Amino acid sequence: MKRSEKPYIHIHRVAVGTANPVKIQATQKVIHTYWPHAEIISVPVSSGVPDQPWGIKETIQGARQRAEAALHLIQADLGVGLEGGVEEIPEAGGIFLSGWAAVITRDGRISYGSGGRVLLPPVLVTALRQGQELGVAMDQLSGQQNTKHTVGSVGILTHGFVTRESQFAVALAYALVPILQPSWWESKGG
Secondary structure (H helix, E strand, O other), X not given: OOOOOOOOOOOOEXXXXXXXXXXXXXXXXXXXXXXXXXXXXXXXXXXXXXOOOEHHHHHHHHHHHHHHHHHXXXXXXXXXXXXXXXXXXXXXXXXXXXXXXXXXXXXXOEEEEEEEEEEOOHHHHHHHHOOOOHHHHHHHHHOOOOHHHOOHHHHHHOOOOOOHHHHHHHHHHHHOHHHHOHHHHHOOOO
């Protein structure tokens, strides 16, 4: 992979705001692609949003609050927050699952990225509307246990083609774009 400039080079210590192994693995995969020697530290923090975020606003807020809290708790170079949520998109036919990432550098640069979205089946939408968290509803529907710490709902829905880890890895890679090409984000054009 050819890059036109080196990424933001002062990333030695990364705080990821979670104890969830899937989110930690996604963070390791992405961060070590760009900063192979970076230390990644799991920092269990609250998202500050409901267990089942609804809408882009709540999901992004959860990701940002995780990144900020983790960054400040251990004085890292980079804080990472990953949050899954659901959003209603009537134009596309229903309720979708999505994953968002927020990254915050020590000097205050903030950026966001999202993975893809997958339409949820009516049986899960009904459970969500009744106040159930998606992970619990998917466990019950699939007969599996603790899926949000393994392949996730997206992994079950796609028969393993897309997993929760890969979904969050894409979101995190997208969130890092302004850090990977910082000069492109400093121009006043367009």
